[in-house]
Amino acid sequence: MNHCLNAMEARLTDLLQTGLDTGGTDAGAAFARLAEECEACGLHTGSVLMNRLAGLLEARAHVLEKEDAPLLDALFTAEHYIALCRERWQELEILEGWQEQQMWTQDREEGDSL
Amino acid sequence: MEIPQALYSALLSADEEYLIALCNKGTVNRAKKDLSAAQPEITHIEGQTVTLTVGDTVCTITAPLGSSTCTCPSSSMCRHRMSAILWMKEQVAQESAPPGETAVPSGGEPPREVAEEVSALLSAYPTQVLTRQLGQRRVSALVQRERSGEGAAIREGSTVTVELPWISATVRFICPLEHSSCTCHSRNFCTHKAEALLIWKLRHGVVTVDSLLAALHNDNGSILDRREICAAVQTALTDWMRTGLTRLPSSSMETAERLAGLCHTSALPDLERAIRRLHGELQSYFARSAAFRAEGLLHRMSAVWRLASALRTASEPEALRLAGTFRDEYQPIGNLHLYLLGLQGVNLAGGYAGTVYYFWETQRHRYYAYRDLRPKFYEGGRQPGSTETILWELPGTLRQARNCRLDLTGARVSGEGNLSATTQCRGTLLQKSPPGLVLPPSAVEEDFSPLLPRSRPGLGELDRLAILRPHWGELQEYDRVEQRFTLRLLDGTGRDVWLTVRYREGKQTVMEALEQLAGQWEKAPDLRPVFFGVLYREGGRLCLYPIECFTNWEGTP
Structure with a gap:
């Protein structure tokens, strides 16, 4: 999951670096690939957001009058989603660490009693 | 195919300077180069627009030329549109040339009516809009520069080019004004355009310096929606x-x-x-x-x-x-029964420094803080916080009231839990007590599992305060790269919280005290110290930034 979040964040940051006018078309295809990866990682909302971004970027390339507000809405929603996922991921990592530590302590205590 | 009349005129009157003003010189040159490789092809004409294919893209050219569109991702004037315009311009020039003569690309003197049209547009632009956009400070600086003769360089032709050397920006005004360009790439009417236009108005006598300053003085501005x-x-x-x-x-x-x-x-x-x-x-x-x-x-x-x-x-x-609110307003809260649990010196990046005092309220069972922060930028070499004020008519400074109970009457508190220094509040200093006798056992966390939700990044500092009594501590090796002291605190079931202090000016004594404590704890495992600090998360760890450390929680402080 963390790998997927990193990939999404990196792609969004690339788009910020290059700009929609230059990097928009390439980013569309990359977001579509990321949508599949997200689905495989269990990030369903992430997949929906990536698909939405891919669709909007693809459509942007074929319109004469660029209306970017919905695209930016989707882009910043995706950024917010990544931040929330990271927060949750961090929490899970701490809990996982605590569980491992508890198991290790239990094993040691059992070993001592034997 | 017959090109629509309005577009025909626009193409004829657009010289190279005008085309450069639509985008930039590089794009025009690139478009010329592209034209030598592939010729655009007109696919259809509808109303006032001509649709052409330029390579893989489809361009729709219309008058004014800046309103033309292209299927490429660029939202500004691209090389495809410019190629199409240049090619159509060539066709139009050939058509308009007398029979037997070859078409000569337009150059030299621009059509007089084009220059007049731009001047008329610039003159008609409301001055008040410009002064409001720029603000008093920038208008005054502009006037100053004009008076000293160090102003902008203006060139006039089919476009009006204004160079602003003090901000390295060049503005090119064309007709219609919304298609004017600036080297800052902004497609809106940016501050550079506003500044350039105001300079042009001053130079052409459309406004005078005196009238401008007077208007600026009288304009109270309008609050935008x-x-x-x-x-x-x-x-x-x-x-x-x-x-x-x-x-x-x-x-x-x-x-x-x-x-x-x-x-x-x-x-x-x-x-x-x-x-x-x-x-x-x-x-x-x-x-x-x-x-x-x-x-x-x-x-x-x-x-x-x-x-x-x-x-x-x-x-x-x-x-x-x-x-939101500009300043957190302090609301009356009545009487508070406080215990000064700890304090720490802070030096904030925002330019404030001082001391933060942390209180425990014995009846509401929550934390309050008093922040004695002063701006560093006014004080010169003086150390902030060196003079501590006496608050709430107490007999001494707050630092002296450490580990003391104090009762406040008429206290005022902000929404975040910060106490006001208001003179309407009266304080009574009570006796010094060990924290273990004032704070209930429920306030001290021996099991670390409830700490995780309290460490969420969005929470305020007072919500992330915690008192920990670990079962055991493991001193980690000092991180020489990050210059960080770390002590791993564990509860009875092995859940850990990482106490971390990064070496900074003024934190040396804190680190020495913690090292000493870690040494004592190793020798006497029954010491059971209590740590008071702020929780936060870093990587996959739950961390605590220490404010106070108590080795005798229930005993004499």
């Missing part, structure tokens, strides 16, 4: 996102500052704060700071966009809540 400001903020962000960080002009910092100012005057403090944080990120980017991260900038932009979006669509009561 919340929705207009939010729209302006979103337009700026859209522009930046279209352009991309690598080509973003440094003037975007000025734009952010101007937008923050607008939010301030229109009572949108939370949006102002968000934009100021974004401005800080931009400053860091343009200063090539090693600490700059594009992810951070994206995060700031996202926060601004989402807040502006919510404010734009919110109803009046909801907008009032979203707008």
